[in-house]
Amino acid sequence: MNISAKLDQLHLQARGNKWLYIFAIFLRFALAFGFITSGMVKVWGERFTVLPVSHPMGNYLEALFHTGYYYTVIGVMQVTAAVLLLFPRTALLGAVIYFPIILNICILSLSVRFEGSFVSSPLMVFANLYLLCWYYHKWKYILPINRPSVENELPQWKDLSSKFPFKFFAGSFGAVAMVFLVFFYGYDIMPRNTTRDCLSQCEDSPNPQACRDFCDCIHKQGQPLKKCLDAYHVALPE
Known part of the structure; x- marks a missing residue:
């Protein structure tokens, strides 16, 4: 069995589980909510934070605010990605647009040790990666690997398994715990917000x-x- 066939098999198993299906829906709406709230602030032309410019993150966001329409465009892209995530037919496009934005926010938050998104942004990156994997069947054709000639149809809702995926959610809990451990113990000192x-x-x-x-x-x-x-x-x- 080649790599492509193995990936197809793993993806088909995941898509056949009702709990993972519901989890994907939950993540779509959770990620959408996160970007709609933060994106609309930029669209309305308001400052994203009240941090003073003496703070590393406050300095960055103040400079970003003064970039004019660039600041607005970021908000528009965030809201666009969020709205696309709300609908199954456009969710993949939303996840693709969402990923580079949230990855940038995550790297920024870690680099300046900003506790406002130190925990949430890595978790949002993980959630976004989950959605990209969930829609693997739609974008796998761009991969430079051999693909099987016969495509498997995705199972319908009535055919989904109700078996709870303990290993997956245990791993997810471990990832969340790892993020919190890095936040509390990964750095010897944090600038904090005040x-x-x-x-x-x-x-x-x-x-x-x-x-x-x-x-x-x-x-x-x-x-x-x-x-x-x-x-x-x-x-x-x-």
Whole structure:
């Protein structure tokens, strides 16, 4: 059995499960809601956040806000992707448009350690990947691999299995847990959203004064995150 046939078999098994079918519908609407709410803010020409420009993410979003119609276009694309996800016939196109946008948001959130989307954006990337896999039968023809000559029809709702996929949801729970573990324990210090929140980390820091200096560097001096992190790490005891 070649790679294409194995992928087809796995995809057919997934599409034949009622729980995974319902999960795909849930993810479509959940992702759509996430982008409609955030996208419409940009379409209306409003600021996306109240973070000060001294904050790394606030600085980025403020600059993005002042790009004019580019800011609006991002909102339009987010809303377009969200609306397309709501309808089965256009859901794949919505997922394709959605993916590069949410991947960019995820990378941005991790790079500046922004807790506002540090957890949600990676989970949305996983959800988007699930939908792309769910519609594998529609886009698989662009892959440079051999395909079987006979195509299998997808099962209808009445033919779906009601067996609960424990392994899949256990793996999904593990992925969610991994994201939370990275958020809480993956970084030695976070800029957080306010000076007060940032300072709340300092009690457990190996060098509380270095932690306070880091918070001051971010929230009062408005220095780049890397510069503040470098100063913090130099001050830590060896």
